[in-house]
Amino acid sequence: MMMSAQAYGDKGKMKEYHYTGPVEHKFSPYAFNGGTVLAVAGEDFALVASDTRLSEGYSIHSRDSPKCYKLTDTTVIGCSGFHGDCLTLTKIIEARLKMYKHSNNKNMTSGAIAAMLSTILYGRRFFPYYVYNIIGGLDEEGRGAVYSFDPVGSYQRDTYKAGGSASAMLQPLLDNQIGFKNMENVEQVPLSLEKAVQLVKDVFISAAERDVYTGDALKICIITKEGVREEIVPLRKD
Amino acid sequence: MATVSVCQYHRGGFSFENCKRNALLEADINKLGFSSPAARKTGTTICGVVYKDGVVLGADTRATEGMVVADKNCSKIHYISPNVYCCGAGTAADTEMTTQIISSNLELHSLSTGRLPRVATANRMLKQMLFRYQGYIGAALVLGGVDCTGPHLYSIYPHGSTDKLPYVTMGSGSLAAMAVFEDRYRPNMEEEEAKRLVRDAIAAGIFNDLGSGSNIDLCVITKGKVDYLRPHDVANKKGVREDKIYGRPVTGNYRYKHGTTGVLAKTVTPLNLEVVEENVQTMDTS
Numbered sequence: 001m002m003m004s005a006q007a008y009g010d011k012g013k014m015k016e017y018h019y020t021g022p023v024e025h026k027f028s029p030y031a032f033n034g035g036t037v038l039a040v041a042g043e044d045f046a047l048v049a050s051d052t053r054l055s056e057g058y059s060i061h062s063r064d065s066p067k068c069y070k071l072t073d074t075t076v077i078g079c080s081g082f083h084g085d086c087l088t089l090t091k092i093i094e095a096r097l098k099m100y101k102h103s104n105n106k107n108m109t110s111g112a113i114a115a116m117l118s119t120i121l122y123g124r125r126f127f128p129y130y131v132y133n134i135i136g137g138l139d140e141e142g143r144g145a146v147y148s149f150d151p152v153g154s155y156q157r158d159t160y161k162a163g164g165s166a167s168a169m170l171q172p173l174l175d176n177q178i179g180f181k182n183m184e185n186v187e188q189v190p191l192s193l194e195k196a197v198q199l200v201k202d203v204f205i206s207a208a209e210r211d212v213y214t215g216d217a218l219k220i221c222i223i224t225k226e227g228v229r230e231e232i233v234p235l236r237k238d
Numbered sequence: 239m240a241t242v243s244v245c246q247y248h249r250g251g252f253s254f255e256n257c258k259r260n261a262l263l264e265a266d267i268n269k270l271g272f273s274s275p276a277a278r279k280t281g282t283t284i285c286g287v288v289y290k291d292g293v294v295l296g297a298d299t300r301a302t303e304g305m306v307v308a309d310k311n312c313s314k315i316h317y318i319s320p321n322v323y324c325c326g327a328g329t330a331a332d333t334e335m336t337t338q339i340i341s342s343n344l345e346l347h348s349l350s351t352g353r354l355p356r357v358a359t360a361n362r363m364l365k366q367m368l369f370r371y372q373g374y375i376g377a378a379l380v381l382g383g384v385d386c387t388g389p390h391l392y393s394i395y396p397h398g399s400t401d402k403l404p405y406v407t408m409g410s411g412s413l414a415a416m417a418v419f420e421d422r423y424r425p426n427m428e429e430e431e432a433k434r435l436v437r438d439a440i441a442a443g444i445f446n447d448l449g450s451g452s453n454i455d456l457c458v459i460t461k462g463k464v465d466y467l468r469p470h471d472v473a474n475k476k477g478v479r480e481d482k483i484y485g486r487p488v489t490g491n492y493r494y495k496h497g498t499t500g501v502l503a504k505t506v507t508p509l510n511l512e513v514v515e516e517n518v519q520t521m522d523t524s
Contacts, residue, residue: 058281058410058448165305177492184500198490205477210307212281212448238300238444238451238474 030082030130031056034213035067036164037078038200039136040178041144045193046223048076048136049200050164051208051235053216054083063216063237067164070228071097075110075137076221077117080164081151082130089129092120110137114147114155121153128152132163137223144223166207166214173203197222201233208235254372281449283411284314284325285439286382287423288404289432292389292460293382296436297325298411298444299469300451307451313468315457319344319355320464322383323457324364327409328396329376336377340364357383357390361400369398378408384461411443411450418442433458437471444473 034055040047050067053060068078069090077093079086096116100108108116114135121129133149148161160178162170175181177199180188191199200220208215218233267273281302286295301309316324316337322344326333340363348355361381368375379394393406405423407415418439427435433456443450456470 055448060446060448183494183498185497186495195490201477202490202492209310209476212302212305212307212451233477235477236451236474 029127031084032130033061033081033083034165035065035080036162036166036170036204036207036211036214037067037080037132037134038160038162038170038174038203039078039134039146039148039158040160040174040191040196040200041136041146041158042191042193042196043144044138044142044224045196046076046136046138046144046146047196047200047220048078048134048223049204049218049220050078050080051204051214051216051218053214055213060216066219068219068221070221071113072107072137073227074223075108075113075135076223076228077113078134078136078163079131081132085129085131089120089131089133093117096120109140110135110145110147111139111157113137114149114157117147117149118153118155121149121151125152132167134161134163136221138225142225164214166211169207169210170203173206174199193222193224197231204233204235257374281411281447281451282314282327282409283407283415283440283443283447283450284327284380284409285407285412285415285419285436285443286325286380286391286393286405287419287427287432287436288382288389288391289427289429291429292384292458293391294429294432294436295323295325295380295382295457295459296440296470297455298440298450299453299455300444300449301330302449305448310452311469313455315455315466315468317341318360318381318383319348321354321385321459322357322360322381323459323464323466324360324382325380325408327378327380327412332375332377333379336364336367336375337379340367354385356385356387357381357392358385358387361390361392361394361402364394365398365400368394368396373397380406380408382457382459384459389459407439407443409443409450411440411447414442414446415439429458429460433470441471441473 034053035051037050048068052064052066054062054065067080068076070076071093079089097108117133128151130151132151135147137145139145146158146161147155148158148163149155160174162174176183178191180186197220204218215236218235220231222229281300282298284297286293295315297314299311300307301312314325316326318324318337318341324337326337340360343363344355344360364379364381368377373396376396378396381392381394383390391404391406392400392402393408394400404425405419407419422435436456437454440454452474453469454471454473456467458465
């Protein structure tokens, strides 16, 4: 009996090769460029942090492409997802800020920017901007504010939020350390600026360990009534 | 009158019946929105080089599950025989089991022939097994060793083809590593130069490929000696948080105090046990 390695089926007939004709590969207008953003709001400060790695597939495009963009002296936005849409969206927001300043003779507040961004994103409901946005800033009373968005414009005000590729790893840790979730008999001290910065650094170091898209460097934008200050911390480069 | 037989005779070779069923099941699952569990792949950069006295094999140490790192320090250089080692890329389970099976068979073969196994024998066994499974075993290997005929290096692909070359790279970081080899390889290198070359090739994969990372493992095989250097180079350490003022490492304190996990209820049920029978059985330790 002839031993053969043929695919077994159809009563011993030789199985046909799977040539179904020329295959058309659909063009995708989106790409995923990785990156993680994080924002924390305190009593009188806000932090927006992001890693600086820009990747695609298994390659790295750039090790120095931060995802935080300064909008005003009191507001910073973090955008991650498809880099092309991040750049276009931030250009549009900056143009709209200028238009508002010229017609209303004042700068936009954080809450106003958030509401505006929601309408901009929903305007593209049927061909969305592939961007995960988080706005961090100070509200009219000088208290920290964080607004988190989904790609089509749904938003809410938070105390802290992580977005981007490692968001699922960071969010539970923030829930525990800032929101004091799943802990009892703990003194619920409001977060100080030093502790918040330390927490953000530790959390990104851990994210870089396990998420391949996060690494290279971390840029933290610290927003206080004095303005916006930047801090850069190196992360794993592998 | 012909009888209808339910059981059809197995004609030899691997039966691929279930592959169609698996494909249908996978499509159904995806339609519902779930995804089937991904096999852990090693991402990986592996390479090997033949130098003056033997071969040097190198590998990174990251294992990924999708785009999440599953193991930060896994061992990708597998033992085949005292003079033959094999690096594995692709599905982690496949490389592990395949190399273990061939290692076991090669040991039996070596006892039967009474000789040290040859690299070509291991290559033949691996390629015949992988071809038999028609590429369904996702193991891409770099096989190297020194035997009575000299140093040899092979690359083995999942479908069963092999290449016998002086320098090879495999895995998602193979292009980065090959770029380094093509630049600096020359025949009959010294040991130190060969180790440096392999280390730099793996480092190129580690830093430029997202599927590879962590440390560099090396295995230097010469006639009569094997140096298994794990790790040869710790290229990436977990970030150390430094205190700006005193320069000493300062980490945030994340230790939970006693009582943080709330105890909601506590019941103690004493078990009333009494000794009924005692039996001592000595173990045979002769």
